[in-house]
Amino acid sequence: NAGVTQTPKFQVLKTGQSMTLQCAQDMNHEYMSWYRQDPGMGLRLIHYSVGAGITDQGEVPNGYNVSRSTTEDFPLRLLSAAPSQTSVYFCASSRRTGNTGELFFGEGSRLTVL
Amino acid sequence: RKEVEQDPGPFNVPEGATVAFNCTYSNSASQSFFWYRQDCRKEPKLLMSVYSSGNEDGRFTAQLNRASQYISLLIRDSKLSDSATYLCVVNQGGKLIFGQGTELSVKP
Numbered sequence: 548n549a550g551v552t553q554t555p556k557f558q559v560l561k562t563g564q565s566m567t568l569q570c571a572q573d574m575n576h577e578y579m580s581w582y583r584q585d586p587g588m589g590l591r592l593i594h595y596s597v598g599a600g601i602t603d604q605g606e607v608p609n610g611y612n613v614s615r616s617t618t619e620d621f622p623l624r625l626l627s628a629a630p631s632q633t634s635v636y637f638c639a640s641s642r643r644t645g646n647t648g649e650l651f652f653g654e655g656s657r658l659t660v661l
Numbered sequence: 662r663k664e665v666e667q668d669p670g671p672f673n674v675p676e677g678a679t680v681a682f683n684c685t686y687s688n689s690a691s692q693s694f695f696w697y698r699q700d701c702r703k704e705p706k707l708l709m710s711v712y713s714s715g716n717e718d719g720r721f722t723a724q725l726n727r728a729s730q731y732i733s734l735l736i737r738d739s740k741l742s743d744s745a746t747y748l749c750v751v752n753q754g755g756k757l758i759f760g761q762g763t764e765l766s767v768k769p
Contacts, residue, residue, distance in 0.1 A: 580757070589667075589748060589761035590705065597755065605756060606664075637704060641757075649695075650757060652704035 549573050553638050553653035560628045560660045568623040568656050570638030578641040579621040580605070580650070581613065583634040590637065596621055597643075628660045663761070664688060665751050670764035678739045682763045684749030685731045694725055696734050697748040699762065705748055708734075739767045 551572045560566055572579065580595035582605075592605030596615040610632060612624040621640075625632060635657050639650040667684045674680050686694075694711040709716065711723040711732050722735040736743055744767045749760035 578755075582759070587761060589665075590759040592756055592758060595756060606758070649707045650697075650705075652706070654704055655702075 551638055551640055551651050551653040553656050555656060557657050562629060562660060564628050566625050568636055570621045570653060571619050572640040574640065575618060576640035577643050580639050581623045582637045582639065584637060585634050630660045632658065633660045634658060665749055665758050665760040667749050667760035667763045671766055672763065673766045673768060674739055675768055676739055676741060679737045680739055680765060682734045682747055683731055684760050686751045688753050689730060691751045691753050693752040694732050695750040696723060697750055699746045699748055741767050741769065743767050
C-alpha cells in the first residue's frame with residue numbers, strides 16, 4: 548500500500564549543484580503537486596499538475612522545474628541549488644482538485660544546500 | 662499579504678480546554694476550504710473539510726464565513742493527542758493554498 552513515495556528522504560547539496568526529487572503515486576491520481584515547508588511559512592506551492600502533460604506554477608516556482616510525462620510520476624528538478632532552497636519538500640496527490648481537497652502526502656524530502 | 666493567514670501560535674492549553682483557531686483568506690473566489698493536521702516532522706493529513714453550513718466531527722467543529730472570508734476550527738475537550746500544528750487550506754482555482762499553521766500544545 549505505497550501511496551505517495553518520495554526519494555530521497557535526505558539530501559545535502561553544494562551551491563550550484565543540480566538534483567531531482569522523485570515523486571511517484573500508485574493511486575491513479577490526476578492531480579499532483581510539490582510544496583516546500585519552511586519554519587513560520589507553512590507549506591508553499593511550487594508547481595502542480597492536473598494530469599499527464601500538464602503543469603503549472605504555484606506560489607514559489609523560481610529555481611524549480613517539473614514535468615509530468617506519466618500519471619504516476621512528478622519529479623521536481625533543482626537546476627542550480629541555492630542555500631535559500633534549503634527546506635523540507637513534500638509531494639502530494641489527489642484524485643482531482645475542486646471540492647475534494649484531500650491531498651495525500653509523501654513523507655517529505657529534507658534538503659540542505661551548503 | 663499572504664493569501665491565507667492564520668492566528669499566530671503557539672497555543673498552550675490544559676487538557677479538557679476548548680480552543681479555537683481562525684484563518685482568513687484574501688481571494689473571494691476561493692471555492693472550498695479544509696483543515697489539515699501536521700504532527701512534528703510528519704506529513705500533513707486532512708482533518709476535515711469546511712462546509713458553508715458548518716460541520717462537526719466529534720470534538721471538532723468547522724465554520725465558514727464567506728462574507729468575512731474566514732474559517733474557524735473549534736476543538737472541545739482537548740486531549741494530549743491533539744497536540745499538533747493545524748493548517749488552514751483554501752482551494753483557489755484548483756490550487757490548494759496552505760496557511761502557515763497554528764501550533765497547539767495540550768498539557769496535562
